[in-house]
Amino acid sequence: MKRTLPFRAGLRRIGLPSRKGVQQTCIMLGLGVLSATALPPVHALPVLLFTFPALFAAIDRAPSWKRAAWAGGLFGFGLYAASLYWLVNAVMIRAEDFWWFVPFPSLGCALILAPLTAAPAALCRIVPTGPRRMALFAALWTLFDMARVFLFSGFPWNPLGSGFALPGRVGDVLIQPAAWLGVDGMTLVLVFTALFCGTALRDQICLARTTTYTPYFSRILRRSTGIFGTLLAVMWVGAGVARLHFATPSGPLGPIAVMVQGNVPEIEKVGHQSPRTIFERYLTLTAQGVQQAKALRAQNPAQAERPIVFLWPETSFPGYTLLQDSPRARQIIMAWAAGADAGLIGALRQDDNGRYRNSILALAPDGGIEALYDKARLVPFGEYQPKHIPLQIVPQGGLAAGPGPQTWHLPNIPPAGPLICYEVIFSGAVVDKADRPRWFANVTNDGWFGDSAGPRQHLSSVRLRAVEEGLPVARAANTGISIAYDGYGHELGRLGWNKTDTLVTALPAALPVPLFGLYGRIIPFLLCLLIGISALLPIAQRKQVQ
Structure with a gap:
């Protein structure tokens, strides 16, 4: 002692x-x-x-x-x-x-x-x-x-x-x-x-x-x-x-969603490897998925008029501004997706000031851009550089942010709420409360984080947002997990990690607005x-x- x-x-x-x-x-x-x-x-x-x-x-x-x-x-x-x-x-x-x-x-x-x-x-x-x-x-x-x-x-x-x-x-x-x-x-x-x-x-x-x-x-x-x-x-x-x-769900049924999971290794996208091959892979998968959706619609005459919408993941291929600059590329996509009423494509684009934005482009059957949505909640250190952090990590300060939640009113399609990746974790801040959507279109890319707990934690956020807002979700992820939930957070179908395929799901109607959906946090x-x-x-x- x-x-x-x-x-x-x-x-x-x-x-x-x-x-x-x-x-x-x-x-x-x-x-x-x-x-x-x-x-x-x-x-x-x-x-x-x-x-x-x-x-x-x-x-x-x-x-x-x-x-x-x-x-x-x-x-x-x-x-x-x-x-x-x-x-x-x-x-x-x-x-x-x-x-x-x-x-x-x-x-x-x-x-x-x-x-x-x-x-x-x-x-x-x-x-x-x-x-x-x-x-x-x-x-x-x-x-x-x-x-x-x-x-x-x-x-x-x-x-x-x-x-x-x-x-x-x-x-x-x-x-x-x-x-x-x-x-x-x-x-x-x-x-x-x-x-x-x-x-x-x-x-x-x-x-x-x-x-x-x-x-x-x-x-x-x-x-x-x-x-x-x-x-x-x-x-x-x-x-x-x-x-x-x-x-009980009420109102119009959701679309038949075709979620395309290209399963492109992140190293290929970062290194701009084989962009043509990746683009062709998405075209092939999209064509297969739309055909499955048309067959699903044909099996039930009562659903013959349900729209078909396909989703490509966040920054789906290393073409960057290809879709923004090339009407021909957009026309090719919609030609391969013949029969679809719209295509929601995750892509980078440049705004009028030359700043890059992480976006979803809504394509019409003729390849025209019907709507644009820019990601509002950017990932710190990944998509933008916090000003008071001295270490320069994100090139050129990163991406520009969008204005916030929107509701798309596309022709013949129930009002959709676009969400990109990280945005879905923000409880009470995922819908335009003055113009509520009838379903969520969520595109993401969890390929950065590998087959780890990260993508599963992200997925639980998607599920909880469905319950909080009473809205079905169609989620397209590059390497997985692509999934569809109804307004109860009940799984309707999924594509697991590291699979190359499409998931075709008929989304149900939305539930009545829950108490949390009305008043939030x-x-x-x-x-x-x-x-x-x-x-x-x-x-x-x-x-x-x-």
């Missing part, structure tokens, strides 16, 4: 943490990493019953708000570093130019996002330890998570509520409350439940193992929490089942505000009495 004390004092004197400090740092990082398994594609939601109570215990034990913030920041760093590991894949495609940038995408994003988990850990300590502090922490976690839309062009990737989007029928049921709460409201419920139920469960287990353990909750509160958790689970599932059975914001005020109210009352 005499020998270790001077050693520890020496560590503190030179600014290094003690052995205990290193252990606590590793524990907080590990808890964050473990929490990342609750997100797609693992969906291990029960781990949060362990990790969030452990985080809260560290916040409670911290000798100061600064130490509490440090614990929360470490937890967030581990969470985001683990869940965004796949960002490195995008750099590896051009490793010969950006090898020095390899450590930065996932670790850099985690470092930027960590303060948003440190802040709730520090601020919740303004109320005394106990259930009120837990409730305030859950509200603050959700509010700061929602605030990620203000970072750069916004980065609301991987909210914890997306963990409810399990594959299959179970996920269909669990995600229906997004129609009322949105994914942020689901995050609030998840964090709140994980804290209370996880703490009550820990108390119960520890009391059963030893009589020396001092429980955090009283016996009455443990029982109340157990009853509350059970009732919440029953109500959650019941609400999901009820919406699946009683929310104001709903989870008000819920957080209500919980936060309730947690703070006893303090205000006590001060008033004094």
